[in-house]
Amino acid sequence: MKNDSKKKATIYDLSVISGISPSTVSAVLNGTWRKRRIKESTADLIRDLAEKHQYTTNRQAQGLRSSRSGLVGLMLPVYDNRYFSSMAQTFEAHVRRHGQCPIVVSSSRDPQEERETAESLISYSIDALFVCGATDPDGVHAVCEKAGLKHINIDLPGSRTHSVISDNYTGGRILTEAIIRQFSAGDPLQPEELLLFGGRNDHASRERIRGFRDVKQEMMGADIDASIQPTGYSPNTARIAFESFYEKAGRLPRALFINSSINFEGLLRFMSAHPHENFADLVVGCYDYDPFASFLPFPVLMMRQDVEGMIAKAFELIEELPGPPQIHLIRPDLVLPRTALPGPLDSLKDID
Amino acid sequence: MKNDSKKKATIYDLSVISGISPSTVSAVLNGTWRKRRIKESTADLIRDLAEKHQYTTNRQAQGLRSSRSGLVGLMLPVYDNRYFSSMAQTFEAHVRRHGQCPIVVSSSRDPQEERETAESLISYSIDALFVCGATDPDGVHAVCEKAGLKHINIDLPGSRTHSVISDNYTGGRILTEAIIRQFSAGDPLQPEELLLFGGRNDHASRERIRGFRDVKQEMMGADIDASIQPTGYSPNTARIAFESFYEKAGRLPRALFINSSINFEGLLRFMSAHPHENFADLVVGCYDYDPFASFLPFPVLMMRQDVEGMIAKAFELIEELPGPPQIHLIRPDLVLPRTALPGPLDSLKDID
DNA sequence: CTTTATTGCACAATCGATGGTGCAATAAAT
């Protein structure tokens, strides 16, 4: 219970107190002591001492010497939506389960910031980096490569290392089909009544759009060129797109395929400026799942990306990096309107 | 452009190449060179060299020597809701602005995990810790104190160091009043028709409940004991509470004060099992803001906690720790139904 | 043309943990 107030105990302190050499103390405390043929009794002695003095190893020193830090990084575009925040939550659980420390940062979808963020994490000697939703995964790859850092892409694929992503084409198809089926045979949806909003020129958007178009062709026999309204990933550009459509057409389309929950927030902004009636017979499909969105006053179909599956697969792959880069597709699930799915929070014990 | 592949350049490498001593190189690269009276020209030379060899300082070594890491920690209960994820987003922006590296971890509202998480962060020599929504802030305080680590409480107050929290009493009052005012004078809300669900026995819940009760007394002249249904912070316990109320009463209360968006998800789960009609004339007030929740098919009033304000205040206070612990209240804002507020995402530039 | 000040930098110890190597003391083999 010695509380040498302020300063943390080091192996040297324990060494002096016990008369045992620092290297032996170190070996005992980091578990390599059997290999070094340390007596069981000495080990016990040191462990007791460590306990008593509340020793914890200085990870900076350890990391400096061993060039491994125990830190595992996750680079996210942003935190503030349900998809990425549950990504963070799931990631953290995995990393902690491996006895390491998660370090989550966001890089705002800016290629340069992505590279700088990676550099910055590398300067802490992180052991691995999960690159999620990067705008320029290959740029980040170059940085990691040079530093000899294990890394993997999630959500958006790169061409230089393994990627684990949502099966966007299939997801896009499923969602589009589900939207169309929301309409009765008596008054079926017409090609020009179903528009896709959001996204940009990235792999995910392109694949979703391809699925969207293919299904429209197959089910409706046609598509129109103007049915794609890429607005980037921001609420406001999406809002503006909705507004300008509304200006021209005098109403919203009967059905919307919205490319992400972030863009969906653009629709919310539009809604706040227009009365309920405009949304009475609207059907929305959104490529992302948000529990609250699922209960909006009009039917909302959502694609829930399998975050748990993606993270798990990524952890599996990151250990076996050799071989040509592959893209692993993880199938997302369609979530019907008015559905509240359990999430990472449900596994927490709740203390009252 | 020398790419000595694999290994990162160190000050020793630059020293050898330039014939200048490591200490001088170090001084130049960390900015203390003027103090050391290094010639401007030598400094330039070294900086060029550093640039050319893509030198970045090894933060582990730097941290070991200086016992400061440049890491600033944020401990969250969970990531996965809009309140905490925007906390993370805002926190990160502040930390990066100070040239440091954010490290965000969650500790599941478990006092022991909170302490262990703190210990773990301390072993990385983090420079400061923001303790957000901790179940046992004073337990975490003890750990930080012993390690001489600057820290501050957010969201839930502790008694041993400064705290920055939402003005829960006022917020509770405002929200309760707004809920009551949603009902017309012709058919006013009765005390037994307004119930509070969610929360537990923590400071925030207690204060909100106090505000809730006070306003009910003042505006309705009465309250009933059974009007408080604490369910902890989990969707499922909240769902069960709604179900069991519904079983007994045959319907939901006309108006609900829900203690957090997490508990609100419990209502969603309840809703998914019951037809629309049950919610036709429901009014909900929720102490948290979520843009999608604001557009549900019944009026939803939300209290938006001023995350930006809280984080900013916390950063201000953490620098001047001496003095008796104080609690700083940050006023939350009432958000009317069908409101989509801008968030941290809006400040990102969007590249198309 | 000395003496003193100033400039510019090199040296070396240090932060805490790790792991290769070497060397006693004890045990086993001859």
Place this chain on the structure above:
DNA sequence: ATTTATTGCACCATCGATTGTGCAATAAAG
């Protein structure tokens, strides 16, 4: 009773950056 093996641990260099100190070389003062 030697020789050989094995056990148990101490020594020391090392990871990369920081910082107090010292000492030349140059400039300023006398």
